[in-house]
Amino acid sequence: MMMTSPSSSCSPDDRMICQSHDFQTMMQIFYLRLAYTTCSYACSPVELYGYVAVRDLLNPMRNYIFNRPRGDPFVVGHDGIIKMTGPKRGIRMEAHVLIEFDLKIIKKGGGEAEDDLQLIDCVASFSHRTSRHATANRRRIDGDCGAVDIMYALLDGAxxxxxxxxxxxxxxxxxxxxxxxxxxxxxxxxxxxxxxxxxxxxxxxxxxxxxxxxxxxxxxxxxxxxxxxxxxxxxxxxxxxxxxxxxxxxxxxxxxxxxxxxxxxxxxxxxxxTLDIPQSRLGPNCFESEHMAAEGVEYDGD
Structure with a gap:
């Protein structure tokens, strides 16, 4: 909600609509769904924990859409839907968007964290060039012992x-x-x-x-x-x-x-x-960190 309050530079027209800030190309994630698991050692129903986080051009820090600790796992129902806990801010998609997956399944009988099953541990890239405006897209992310479906859309001007x-x-x-x-x-x-x-x-x-x-x-x-x-x-x-x-x-x-x-x-x-946010409001090092992240260089922070 960084740009909620109109500024002196908004230059409203005769309908009091801001002419200085533009709508942006954004990504909307509708749901995450556990497609299947291949391990017979998983709990039934499946107890899932870990995180799924987005990194976009606006800010390279993690924007969590799912984040649950082992002590409070999400119990997946028959429909496979994984209840999202975010995002906490809008996702700008005027360039590639990266989504990190680090999801684990608690093994039957509980046990220790090191005994848990790694469902997915990867990073997936979503392109603004191959996504059509206002069209729902489903993509399957395969992991070590199962897969997760993600339903999303690109909205051009949102x-x-x-x-x-x-x-x-x-x-x-x-x-x-x-x-x-x-x-x-x-x-x-x-x-x-x-x-x-x-x-x-x-x-x-x-x-x-x-x-x-x-x-x-x-x-x-x-x-x-x-x-x-x-x-x-x-x-x-x-x-x-x-x-x-x-x-x-x-x-x-x-x-x-x-x-x-x-x-x-x-x-x-x-x-x-609007996500038409001036660089000055994001901080002096935001875009430098973003470039470093895109180039695969380590940087501090989440």
């Missing part, structure tokens, strides 16, 4: 949207109900079909931020956020109400939508930022 979902007010429930379950998802409304799960779980009794998700949204389109609130109890979820709102893409600024569901008040905030 903004970074940081979507925050939070609870600002929650009513007390009867003893027959265990709590309230909130499901929140975002969707594209133009050019490309895509869904992003923002939150799916039981909401706490106190006001809190439930999730923060960064997505890329192409210019002249909207991001639609849908919410479903249900009561839990008796082994089933009983839907109470659902609602949605749309957020038109912007280069700067933010917008908050408030949903009063009776038993809960849900706030959705979308903060917009």
């Amino acid at each position: 903004a970074e949207a940081t979507v925050q979902v939070g609870i600002s007010d929650l009513a007390s429930l009867s003893q027959d109900n265990n709590g309230l379950r909130l499901r929140a998802a975002a969707f594209y409304t133009k050019q490309l079909s895509g869904q992003f799960d923002l939150f799916d779980g039981i909401v706490a009794a106190e006001a809190s931020e439930l999730s923060k998700t960064v997505v890329a949204v192409v210019k002249e389109s909207h991001l639609l956020v849908a919410l479903i609130l249900s009561q839990t109890g008796g082994g089933t979820d009983r839907p109470i109400v659902q609602n949605c709102c749309t957020f038109p893409v912007q280069k700067h600024g933010n917008r908050v939508s408030v949903f009063k569901f009776g038993l809960a008040t849900v706030e959705v905030k979308v903060t917009w930022s």
Whole structure:
């Protein structure tokens, strides 16, 4: 969200749209999926840990899209989907993007970390020249004892949207109900079909931020956020109400939508930022480190 606040150099036109900063070519990662495993020694269901991180032209440091320690592994379900924990910022794709994979599987019976199975340990390059605009691409990354599929798209002319979902007010429930379950998802409304799960779980009794998700949204389109609130109890979820709102893409600024569901008040905030960031705001050594990384030279930091 580095470029959220308009600057004095934005030069807005008659529609108050910034003319100084441009939309950028960005990469959107939709999901990671465990395609298969070849080792019979893996836990069932598979317990996965490690990291997947992106390095782009904007900043050579790791931008994690999955990062779980061995003490808190992700349990892969029947669909194979690996729940992403990022990215924490938008991914610029005006040059090759590198994605690092270091994923391990806990061996049956637990044991020590040195006994775990190396699923994937590699770096994959994704080219902006071979990816078509607003087209979903699936690529399989093969490893030592299995493979992971990554679904992604290149968006030519997009903004970074940081979507925050939070609870600002929650009513007390009867003893027959265990709590309230909130499901929140975002969707594209133009050019490309895509869904992003923002939150799916039981909401706490106190006001809190439930999730923060960064997505890329192409210019002249909207991001639609849908919410479903249900009561839990008796082994089933009983839907109470659902609602949605749309957020038109912007280069700067933010917008908050408030949903009063009776038993809960849900706030959705979308903060917009262009990745047209001046070098001076990234620091004097950022692009030097980036060049060194591209040339295979070691440098300090993650």
